[in-house]
Amino acid sequence: MMSAIISHFMTSLEQESLEIARGLKQRDPDLLDQLIERYQYRLLRYLVSLVGGRETAEDLFQETWIRVLEKGRQYNGKTKFDAWLFAIARHLVIDLMRKKKVTSLEDSTPIDKQTPFDIQSAELSPFEMTASHEEAGRLAAALDHLGAFHREVLVLRFQEEMTLEEMSLVTGAPVSTVKSRLYRSLEALRNSLEGNNDATKRS
Amino acid sequence: MPQNAHERARGLIDTLCIEEVPRGELAWLNSHLETCGSCAEHLAKAERIVKALRSVRIKTEETLVRRTQLNVRLHACQMREHLDQVRLLWTSCVMSLAMTVVTTWFLWQASEWLARWWGQGWLWQFAFLTFGFLPSVAAITTWVWQRPSFADHVGFKEGVE
Numbered sequence: 246m247m248s249a250i251i252s253h254f255m256t257s258l259e260q261e262s263l264e265i266a267r268g269l270k271q272r273d274p275d276l277l278d279q280l281i282e283r284y285q286y287r288l289l290r291y292l293v294s295l296v297g298g299r300e301t302a303e304d305l306f307q308e309t310w311i312r313v314l315e316k317g318r319q320y321n322g323k324t325k326f327d328a329w330l331f332a333i334a335r336h337l338v339i340d341l342m343r344k345k346k347v348t349s350l351e352d353s354t355p356i357d358k359q360t361p362f363d364i365q366s367a368e369l370s371p372f373e374m375t376a377s378h379e380e381a382g383r384l385a386a387a388l389d390h391l392g393a394f395h396r397e398v399l400v401l402r403f404q405e406e407m408t409l410e411e412m413s414l415v416t417g418a419p420v421s422t423v424k425s426r427l428y429r430s431l432e433a434l435r436n437s438l439e440g441n442n443d444a445t446k447r448s
Numbered sequence: 449m450p451q452n453a454h455e456r457a458r459g460l461i462d463t464l465c466i467e468e469v470p471r472g473e474l475a476w477l478n479s480h481l482e483t484c485g486s487c488a489e490h491l492a493k494a495e496r497i498v499k500a501l502r503s504v505r506i507k508t509e510e511t512l513v514r515r516t517q518l519n520v521r522l523h524a525c526q527m528r529e530h531l532d533q534v535r536l537l538w539t540s541c542v543m544s545l546a547m548t549v550v551t552t553w554f555l556w557q558a559s560e561w562l563a564r565w566w567g568q569g570w571l572w573q574f575a576f577l578t579f580g581f582l583p584s585v586a587a588i589t590t591w592v593w594q595r596p597s598f599a600d601h602v603g604f605k606e607g608v609e
Contacts, residue, residue, distance in 0.1 A: 272524055278517050285513050290506045307516045311523050384500045402466065403501040409467065427466045434497060 262322040269317030281310055284330060287405060291331055294400040295338045295393045305341065309334045328407070328414040335415060338393075387437040395430035402427055453480060457487040461494050552580070 268276035288309065292302035312333050320329050388396055401407045401415060412423045460477045463469050469477070481488045555576065563572035 272527070274521050274524055277520050277524075281513060281517050281520065285508050286506070289508055289512075293506055303512055306512065307519055310516050310520050314520055314524055314527070384497075384504060388504075399501060403498055404504065424466060428462055431462060431465060431494075431497070435493070438497065 258325070259322075262324070262326055264322075265326050266320050266322030269313070269320050272314060272317060277310065277314060280313075280326075284327065287327065288330060288334060290404060291397075291400055292334055292338070294388075294396040295335070296341070297389065297393065297396075301341070305334065305337050308337055312337065324414055325411060327405070328411045331401070331405075331415040332417070335397075335417075383438060387434055390437050391430070391433055394426070395433050398423065398426045398430050399434065454484065454487055457481070457484065458490050461487070461491050465494055465498055555580070 265276065265280070285306075289302055289306055292305050292309070293299060296302050296305065309330070313330065316333065320326070388399075391399075397416070398412065401412045407415070409420045409423050409427075413420045416423060418426070457477055457480045460469055460473055464477075481491060559572045559576040563570075566572070
């Protein structure tokens with residue numbers, strides 16, 4: 246029963262990808278409007294994680310969709326649209342970094358210095374909100390200290406919930422490389438958080 | 449407890465965050481965590497980090513979305529106009545070529561008859577070829593020279609030298 250549901254779900258995902266591919270080939274403006282609306286949050290979050298700031302991320306957000314319009318005919322619907330979209334965004338970030346003479350995401354420091362992430366609190370008690378704010382603040386500071394290289398894989402895995410294969414499509418790296426980057430990024434984040442905790446305790 | 453057991457446990461905890469762990473390994477890890485406080489703490493930290501990562505949020509703005517949609521539509525219009533111009537240009541070229549092929553034979557015949565009538569065969573053929581191809585040669589030369597990439601490339605080379 247479960248496998249039938251999963252199979253049906255996968256088929257409708259594939260169908261949706263093919264419809265998007267068809268619409269992009271025709272440069273359907275209504276489809277593009279819908280896609281911009283649907284992926285606004287996820288794409289902006291990914292771009293912010295790569296460039297480290299809001300302003301540049303917003304410029305790249307617009308640039309990404311223009312590139313989607315121009316290159317839409319290259320999307321064949323055989324892969325998930327979000328992986329293709331994120332790959333385009335990634336290339337634009339790399340182009341921008343090349344202009345700023347940064348050789349790869351591994352070497353990059355945030356392009357914008359502002360803290361990009363806002364802290365969201367759901368329905369929490371005041372104590373929980375305070376604790377949540379503090380925790381999120383520590384995490385945001387720790388993420389800020391990581392390179393774009395590390396932030397990218399963490400965002401793709403834990404926020405976008407992408408599989409390793411999908412991440413491989415986005416980053417253009419083999420699955421094994423993506424896996425080892427994830428291990429290193431988690432380690433780096435852990436060390437960064439522990440470093441922040443030690444600094445907080447000393448102060 | 450041997451050090452490599454802790455290392456194995458921490459490795460498995462990191463793996464759990466990233467991908468599925470085989471059942472046998474998972475069972476071993478669970479039994480290890482029951483007796484090892486530090487590894488249990490490591491697992492708790494890892495879970496907190498993953499939970500915090502998943503809860504990080506970002507605000508989006510309606511104005512950004514509207515601006516983007518408008519820019520994309522504008523760009524789509526520009527692309528359509530450019531495509532129409534390119535199509536018109538190609539259609540003109542094809543028609544021009546077809547007309548040239550059709551009329552050239554007639555013109556050649558006419559000039560050959562004139563040449564025979566005047567007794568100056570080679571002159572009329574030479575004049576026909578020159579005046580026939582001269583406009584095309586001039587147009588192509590002008591187009592190639594006016595193309596920005598070509599002009600800039602030549603200019604760049606001259607600057608370097």
